[in-house]
Amino acid sequence: xxxxxxxxxxxxxxxxxxxxxxxxxxxxxxxxxxxxxxxxxxxxxxxxxxxxxxxxxxxxxxxxxxxxxxxxxxxxxxxxxxxxxxxxxxxxxxxxxxxxxxxxxxxxxxxxxxxxxxxxxxxxxxxxxxxxxxxxxxxxxxxxxxxxxxxxxxxxxxxxxxxxxxxxxxxxxxxxxxxxxxxxxxx
Amino acid sequence: xxxxxxxxxxxxxxxxxxxxxxxxxxxxxxxxxxxxxxxxxxxxxxxxxxxxxxxxxxxxxxxxxxxxxxxxxxxxxxxxxxxxxxxxxxxxxxxxxxxxxxxxxxxxxxxxxxxxxxxxxxxxxxxxxxxxxxxxxxxxxxxxxxxxxxxxxxxxxxxxxxxxxxxxxxxxxxxxxxxxxxxxxxxxxxxxxxxxxxxxxxxxxxxxxxxxxxxxxxxxxxxxxxxxxxxxxxxxxxxxxxxxxxxxxxxxxxxxxxxxxxxxxxxxxxxxxxxxxxxxxxxxxxxxxxxxxxxxxxxxxxxxxxxxxxxxxxxxxxxxxxxxxxxxxxxxxxxxxxxxxxxxxxxxxxxxxxxxxxxxxxxxxxxxxxxxxxxxxxxxxxxxxxxxxxxxxxxxxxxxxxxxxxxxxxxxxxxxxxxxxxxxxxxxxxxxxxxxxxxxxxxxxxxxxxxxxxxxxxxxxxxxxxxxxxxxxxxxxx
Numbered sequence: 001x002x003x004x005x006x007x008x009x010x011x012x013x014x015x016x017x018x019x020x021x022x023x024x025x026x027x028x029x030x031x032x033x034x035x036x037x038x039x040x041x042x043x044x045x046x047x048x049x050x051x052x053x054x055x056x057x058x059x060x061x062x063x064x065x066x067x068x069x070x071x072x073x074x075x076x077x078x079x080x081x082x083x084x085x086x087x088x089x090x091x092x093x094x095x096x097x098x099x100x101x102x103x104x105x106x107x108x109x110x111x112x113x114x115x116x117x118x119x120x121x122x123x124x125x126x127x128x129x130x131x132x133x134x135x136x137x138x139x140x141x142x143x144x145x146x147x148x149x150x151x152x153x154x155x156x157x158x159x160x161x162x163x164x165x166x167x168x169x170x171x172x173x174x175x176x177x178x179x180x181x182x183x184x185x186x187x
Numbered sequence: 188x189x190x191x192x193x194x195x196x197x198x199x200x201x202x203x204x205x206x207x208x209x210x211x212x213x214x215x216x217x218x219x220x221x222x223x224x225x226x227x228x229x230x231x232x233x234x235x236x237x238x239x240x241x242x243x244x245x246x247x248x249x250x251x252x253x254x255x256x257x258x259x260x261x262x263x264x265x266x267x268x269x270x271x272x273x274x275x276x277x278x279x280x281x282x283x284x285x286x287x288x289x290x291x292x293x294x295x296x297x298x299x300x301x302x303x304x305x306x307x308x309x310x311x312x313x314x315x316x317x318x319x320x321x322x323x324x325x326x327x328x329x330x331x332x333x334x335x336x337x338x339x340x341x342x343x344x345x346x347x348x349x350x351x352x353x354x355x356x357x358x359x360x361x362x363x364x365x366x367x368x369x370x371x372x373x374x375x376x377x378x379x380x381x382x383x384x385x386x387x388x389x390x391x392x393x394x395x396x397x398x399x400x401x402x403x404x405x406x407x408x409x410x411x412x413x414x415x416x417x418x419x420x421x422x423x424x425x426x427x428x429x430x431x432x433x434x435x436x437x438x439x440x441x442x443x444x445x446x447x448x449x450x451x452x453x454x455x456x457x458x459x460x461x462x463x464x465x466x467x468x469x470x471x472x473x474x475x476x477x478x479x480x481x482x483x484x485x486x487x488x489x490x491x492x493x494x495x496x497x498x499x500x501x502x503x504x505x506x507x508x509x510x511x512x513x514x515x516x517x518x519x520x521x522x523x524x525x526x527x528x529x530x531x532x533x534x535x536x537x538x539x540x541x542x543x544x545x546x547x548x549x550x551x552x553x554x555x556x557x558x559x560x561x562x563x564x565x566x567x568x569x570x571x572x573x574x575x576x577x578x579x580x581x582x583x584x585x586x587x588x589x590x591x592x593x594x595x596x597x598x599x600x601x602x603x604x605x606x607x608x609x610x611x612x613x614x615x616x617x618x619x620x621x622x623x624x625x626x627x628x629x630x631x632x633x634x635x636x637x638x639x640x641x642x643x644x645x646x647x648x649x650x651x652x653x654x655x656x657x658x659x660x661x662x663x664x665x
Contacts, residue, residue: 037319037320037323038319052616053319054313054318054319055608055621056308056317057316058616058617058622059622059624059625060308060622061625061629062306063309066306070313086310086314109306110299110300110302110306113302113306130302131297134301134302134305135626135629135633136622136623138626138631139630139633147297151299163299172300175300177300177303180304181306181307183311185314
């Protein structure tokens with residue numbers, strides 16, 4: 001039960017996570033009880049299945065990719081790992097050290113979602129696959145192909161028909177990433 | 188001598204207390220007398236909880252001060268959070284609403300940053316979601332001196348520990364035996380009277396007898412949980428041959444509503460202890476219990492219900508259209524079935540005060556008997572019941588729309604969050620159609636008309652951007 005495990009979070013652990021992620025102790029405790037309630041097996045770690053049991057994530061067309069971003073090669077993740085990924089989405093504060101939630105980290109998260117084979121390049125095929133996930137069967141393959149071609153053409157500077165992370169950052173230069181890639185964590 | 192006297196007194200207490208309680212039990216529920224004892228008890232509890240809250244606050248201020256120094260003052264205040272929460276409510280509908288507000292409702296071309304919206308929605312759902320938390324105990328604002336609630340301050344101070352211990356002894360050694368006695372008494376009364384009523388032939392006397400005996404039995408049972416119920420707007424109490432729909436927190440809902448008015452119950456067939464009560468009731472009059480997983484059953488139920496509500500002599504049907512227990516913080520999707528049967532329904536909103544005991548039955552975790560024991564060792568069951576003006580289906584309204592309208596009204600009356608999600612998500616996964624719905628929503632916003640123009644291939648990024656903004660302006664003015 002969530003009640004007992006929430007007591008297991010020691011003050012030292014809170015301090016470490018606070019130092020690492022910038023969350024406040026209250027936020028850490030709140031997210032810990034969230035973590036514990038998602039942890040159906042009560043073993044202190046979460047599996048992909050635990051994530052996909054959240055209906056609002058399960059209906060998200062990119063839900064699987066988002067779960068993948070949490071897990072990488074791991075089968076299960078612990079609370080610290082969970083917090084590290086979430087901290088990417090903390091709002092950016094001026095005059096403050098934003099190690100994990102700066103603009104570049106936020107962009108890195110989005111880039112990795114496109115980069116299916118994790119080779120630091122978004123190819124046309126990868127982009128097509130993500131597009132397909134986003135629109136389902138509503139838009140024809142030819143139309144998607146033309147969208148993918150145009151997008152790559154716009155972003156690709158060195159002519160390798162792929163989008164590198166630098167090119168990705170450049171094309172989104174004028175987008176308010178800090179605002180759009182942040183969420184409000186309750187206290 | 189003194190000792191002897193005491194011994195004798197004790198003997199008297201032992202032999203006569205059950206007798207007195209039995210008489211008390213028979214008289215009070217039969218005439219529906221209000222003694223006011225439970226209200227005093229509730230008031231006393233309130234002041235104890237308030238004291239505990241203050242103790243905890245003081246303690247927290249002391250120990251947490253050094254940790255709190257780094258709290259971000261710039262981040263949202265509580266009020267903002269609340270507003271945010273409001274906005275998040277209807278997840279399916281609002282999935283892309285924010286996008287609409289910012290950019291206007293125009294069709295745009297795909298840009299790589301379109302993915303941000305999906306990501307942020309996903310991460311928000313990971314950090315907190317509207318559905319899964321409805322299937323576990325609701326978070327309390329103050330600790331209620333029960334260790335099974337989600338907040339547990341046992342080790343905060345000795346004062347609290349003392350209060351908790353006294354409370355525990357009181358709950359388990361005083362309240363529980365008395366309540367158990369009342370409960371057994373009530374159950375026996377229910378089983379016996381229902382069996383007897385069942386022997387009678389259908390006539391108006393039987394109906395009269397059933398109405399009274401069942402209500403009395405349920406009043407006794409509700410006393411075994413120290414139920415304090417406030418009924419509002421009783422002029423809208425459902426009448427014979429009608430359909431009453433209510434939000435569902437636990438099987439106690441039946442008990443609470445039946446305290447005031449007899450109903451024919453439609454619901455899931457249970458085994459075990461709850462099954463025993465169901466069989467007892469079923470013996471005396473026409474209720475309808477069925478297995479929700481048997482599809483054949485379902486159409487038979489609909490037919491039976493339709494016949495039932497045609498007859499004004501029959502009891503009003505009570506149904507919980509959510510089809511499962513929710514933790515009383517929200518109302519979830521109403522199944523359209525019951526709204527296909529009747530054009531007029533009597534909505535009822537039930538809201539419990541969870542500080543005295545959490546009435547939510549997590550049927551996936553423990554059985555009904557365990558649940559009853561938990562309830563009997565809680566402080567009390569305190570709740571409000573609002574009878575609402577009957578609602579009529581409009582001419583061209585579909586059963587689904589009607590169901591939603593009623594659900595909304597109940598949510599508003601009971602101060603509950605109105606959700607569109609299906610309560611069956613407690614047991615099952617999301618249907619893939621919902622994901623498809625989100626995909627089609629996004630696709631509608633995506634422009635696909637324009638095939639790539641070869642001449643464009645030579646344009647610089649800036650030029651393309653300015654063309655895009657130009658197009659945007661045009662489509663906006665259109």
